[in-house]
Amino acid sequence: MALENPDAGTVPDERITVKAFLERWxxxxxxxxxxxxxxxxxxxxxxxxxxxxxxxKRLAKLTVLDVDKL
Structure with missing residues (x-):
C-alpha cells in the first residue's frame, strides 16, 4: 500500500482526512x-x-465515486 511518502504524492497517514490533506497542500x-x-x-x-x-472522509478511503458525486 502506498501510504508512506507525502512528497511522492502518497498518503502519509491513512487516518488523515481530505480536509487536513487539502489544508496542508x-x-x-x-x-x-x-x-x-x-x-x-x-x-x-x-x-x-x-x-x-x-x-x-479519510483520504485513503476517497474514491472516484466520491469525487463524481461532488
Missing part, C-alpha cells in the same frame, strides 16, 4: 507555484466546496 505546496489569484481561487474552492462535502 494549500499551505505548503501551492504558494509560489501558481499566480496569487489562482491560489486564492483554489483556497476558495477548498473552503467552499471540497472541505464541506468531502472534508471528513
Amino acid at each position: 494549500s499551505a505548503h505546496n501551492l504558494p509560489g507555484v501558481v499566480a496569487e489569484s489562482t491560489e486564492d481561487d483554489y483556497h476558495d474552492t477548498v473552503r467552499l466546496h471540497l472541505s464541506p462535502t468531502l472534508g471528513r
Whole structure:
C-alpha cells in the first residue's frame, strides 16, 4: 500500500482526512507555484466546496465515486 511518502504524492497517514490533506497542500505546496489569484481561487474552492462535502472522509478511503458525486 502506498501510504508512506507525502512528497511522492502518497498518503502519509491513512487516518488523515481530505480536509487536513487539502489544508496542508494549500499551505505548503501551492504558494509560489501558481499566480496569487489562482491560489486564492483554489483556497476558495477548498473552503467552499471540497472541505464541506468531502472534508471528513479519510483520504485513503476517497474514491472516484466520491469525487463524481461532488
